Amino acid sequence: MTKPPTYLGKVISVSGASIFVELTPQVMSGLLVIEGKTHRIGQVGSFVRIPQGYNNLYGIISETVENTDSIDLSGKINTRRQLKVELVGEAIGNDFERGISQFPSISEEVHLVTEQDLKKIYGTQEKGQIVIGKLSSSDSINVSIDLDNLVNKHSAILGSTGSGKSTSVASLLRAIITSHTQNILMPSARIVLFDLHGEYSSALSDIANVFSINADNDAENLYIPYWCVAPDSLIDFLCGPSTDLKNNFIDLIIDEKINFVNANDNIKININKITAYTPIPFRLDKIWYELFHTYSVNWLDEDMT
Incomplete structure (x- = not known):
């Protein structure tokens, strides 16, 4: 046969x-x-x-x-x-x-x-998939990945030095935010890339905004609001090792964030789920005043007694 x-x-x-x-x-x-x-x-x-x-x-x-x-x-x-x-x-x-x-x-x-x-x-390019390239053994076949599975799970690109890891990451990011068929930017794409070695600014500058703490002509200055800093780090910097002061600071941060949500009806957040780590603005000067006033009054009371 x-x-x-x-x-x-x-x-x-x-x-x-x-x-x-x-x-x-x-x-x-x-x-x-x-x-x-x-x-x-x-x-x-x-x-x-x-x-x-x-x-x-x-x-x-x-x-x-x-x-x-x-x-x-x-x-x-x-x-x-x-x-x-x-x-x-x-x-x-x-x-x-x-x-x-x-x-x-x-x-x-x-x-x-x-x-x-x-x-x-x-497979075929179904809804929710992005095209990241062509199959090396058959250039007529697109290679797609499921975007939800990619961003909702831990992913890694591994390789030896010089094998093209950074190039692969740049290509992957470009595929996520660019329509493969029409070569246009996707309006809902939001990606934050921490480029510690300055490898990606030139590769992605045409589709990205570049921020730097030492900005040059091609980048913008990077400003981080204090309310985006982890509360533990912020309190250690401002208050030192005092445990009681830290606890009061945390309580006031939560109160201020709840007040901010209540004052802004367009923010649809359950106030019962707000913690000190919830990324919501709060008034640092108001908290500082409350702490200063409370501790000053307590100190005066103790001194008078």
Whole structure:
């Protein structure tokens, strides 16, 4: 029976999510031409597909083993080439899902993924997703990420020195605030970037406002309102180590923030949930007056007695 042109080989070992694939001699050259496109066989980071009836398992090549020789019973030396593949997900029909519900068996076929397979894996640009680039192995496929999942979870871009971490961050930020199709700024995008090494001002100056404590001609002076400073740091600076004074200061801060909310009807905040850390303006001079007046009166009373 003739194998389809995407056929690479068969599964020879299964260990959890890791499998080993023995390539067929027909793809020993390392190149495969399908639908007029040349595909490199065994390239680390590329996908493979394992059909299982209505389902398809997908894995990523993590390692290649070249020129593994074996001797058959007739004494002939056979050259074998193997791939190590990490299973990452499966497609039931046209819906791709991460994780594996069933594992492959020995001798099951392994195939090269086509552009249609990659579209299943990477999906289409749905609502709430942003395009961050093109797939390196197929430049006709956009790579999108879910913006809610990105900003609501901890994310990290890792790499060695000089690998392009800062460039990747700049590209990611530009993708978030710029429409990929129309190249216009998104009106609701609000991102604060703390650029401690001054790497991003030149890369993002056309779509960002740059502030600095030592502003030059290309930046604006950075001013931080005192009510944005953490209360603990502000109180330590103003009041010193006095515990009683700190407690009174915290109470007055909360009272002042509640008064500010009550005086501004457009601020829709539940006053019962306001704490000293809620970013609401308060009158520092009023608090200072209250503390000075209270402690002065107490000091006079103690002195007179």
